[in-house]
Amino acid sequence: MLPVTLDRTSSEPLPAQLAGQVRALVVAGTLGTGDRLPSSRALAADLGVSRAVTEQAYDQLTAEGWLEARRGSGTYVTATRTTTTAAAPQVTSRPTRSTSRPTGVTFGLDTGTPFFDPRLEPGWRRAWREVSVATPPRGYDDPRGLLELREALAARLGRTRGLDLHPDEIIVTAGTTDGLRALLPELRPGPVAVEDPGYRAAAETVLTYGREVIDLPAVETVGDLGDAVAAYVTPAHQHPLGRVMPAADRLALLEAARRADAVVIEDDYDSEFRYDVAPVPALARLDRGRVVYLGTAAKSVVPTLRLGWLVAPPDLHELILRRRTITHAGAAWPSQRALLTLLRDGWLDRAVRSARRVYAERAPRVAEAMSPYATLAGPLAGMYSTWLLPEADARRARDAARAAGFEINLLSTYARTSGLTGLVIGFGGVTDAELDRALAALTGALAR
Incomplete structure (x- = not known):
């Protein structure tokens, strides 16, 4: 029997509770690679739940790469902290490709x-009407962003991404690249590893700040970050290959970051749009002290809203906040106020x-x-x-x-x-x- 306990009074669904606890057992090393788990029927009987609960949990963990179902044999653990395979980083030069749309393309x-x-347009217009009658700040706004918005985002990230956050841990940004621009000056000198192929704006932003880009092969396990001070990744849905970073690769990346004393920059740009299983949990859940989490409203609302959020380890959080206070950096107040209404009205959930x-x-x-x-x-x-x-x-x-x-x-x-x-x-x-x-x-x- 697995050492797990399900809380029927919790608002978190039972399959999610079970998946989270099994995931934690693997991360902690209690369950190791090759360990055979109880059958879904046997585990359901042990826990006093329906078999659907255990099957959903196993399906989720299999989709994330933590477990493997072997026909006629059972379900086995496939990832532990000791699983590493070094991938050779390569240095790239500045991209020079044009991104303008050719003439005649509509x-x-x-x-x-x-x-x-289009059925959601009334709610969109209502949000901006509320902005028009709201009283804006008389001076520069809180560099962390609107408190009410950060509270709403903390609740949403807890519900959808499994991140237990205090609103003061969140910094509202003007999008993912703005969050990256806020972070890069606070890192110690050195290159930044970026997935290859990968998000072009991230690589260009790193180069713009005078840092060297090291290419991380996007389809290989990263066992060594070399002298990189940070690694930018899109683990829930690799951009642009669409691959989900397997559980073993997640643990290997975090271990490589610890050895290099580097941070992992997680760009969680569209994790809500899974069709087969629940969204893959955020990498930041595994190590809040090592992972900088970047989120965005670009894919769930519209890119031109220009809003995102950043959650950094405490030391980096303070450095970023200090610089933003001095430079009066921050996301536009009208956009923040509109997003707050969209969250409070349930519009964003319906849109997703x-x-x-x-x-x-x-x-x-x-x-x-x-x-x-x-x-x-x-x-x-x-x-x-x-x-x-x-x-x-x-x-x-x-x-x-x-x-x-x-x-x-x-x-x-x-x-x-x-x-x-x-x-x-x-x-x-x-x-x-x-x-x-x-x-x-x-x-x-x-x-x-």
């Missing part, structure tokens, strides 16, 4: 434009549920169209999917989509030294009919 199938349900349903329907349509011609790089989740194919084929398909009025990104534009090629197809910022036209242009070119 629609962008990018990775950053979310679906906006609506978008998740749309993405869950569109992702298989993209997969059905692209599967004959390319290989899916990661699981179907979020508002885009990435397809591996030769660069010549990817460019031919991209050019055909442009001719039809659609801009689709090449995977090679996200890569620095990895050499991976293919297409990154977003499906949040278009209608169903537009998506169908874009897919027809892509597959027509690939079929030829």
Whole structure:
């Protein structure tokens, strides 16, 4: 029997409680790689719960990479702190690619434009009407952000990401890159490791601050960070490959960061948009003293709201807050006030549920169209999917989509030294009919 206890009076669902406690047992080393867990039926009987509870918990932990189901044998632990495989970091130079949209292109199938349900427009307008009648601060606002917003964010992050936060631990930012800009000056001198392929804005921001970028292979376990002072990762949904960082890789990365005395920068940009299981827990849950957590409203609301949040270990938090106080840095008060209303009214929860349903329907349509011609790089989740194919084929398909009025990104534009090629197809910022036209242009070119 596993040493777990479920609290039926808690607001946290029983499957989530069970998954969290098993996860903690693995992290603590109580359960090691190769340990066989009780069957879902036996564990359900021991805990006095329905089998559905244990099955959901096992399914969640299997999706995250903590457990492995072996047909006819049982369920086994696959990750412990001792699992490491060194990946050789490589130094990259400054990217020089243009990101402007070509003439004649009307629609962008990018990775950053979310679906906006028109049925939610009344709530959106109501939020801004409240901003118009609210009294703004007479002077510079709290550099941490509106207290009421930080309280609402703390509650939401606790509910959706498993982070137990005090509102004063949160700093409201003007988005993910603003959070990164706030953090970089407070790190000790040295290079920053960034996933490759990875988020282009993160690599460019690091370079802008005069730091060297070290490329971390995005599909390999990181066992050594070298002389890097920080490692920027997107563990819940690797950008742009879509891979979920396995549990063993998470533990290996944290161990490598401890040996290098480096921080891990977790960009949790779209973790709410999983279709198969519950959102993968935040990496910051495993080590709050080592992980800097960055979140954003860009994917759940709209990118132009320009809001995000940062949670840093105490020493970095104080340094960031001190500099923001001196420089009067902070997110725009009207945007903060609007987001507060969207959270309080339940608008954001409805927006996420609506978008998740749309993405869950569109992702298989993209997969059905692209599967004959390319290989899916990661699981179907979020508002885009990435397809591996030769660069010549990817460019031919991209050019055909442009001719039809659609801009689709090449995977090679996200890569620095990895050499991976293919297409990154977003499906949040278009209608169903537009998506169908874009897919027809892509597959027509690939079929030829």
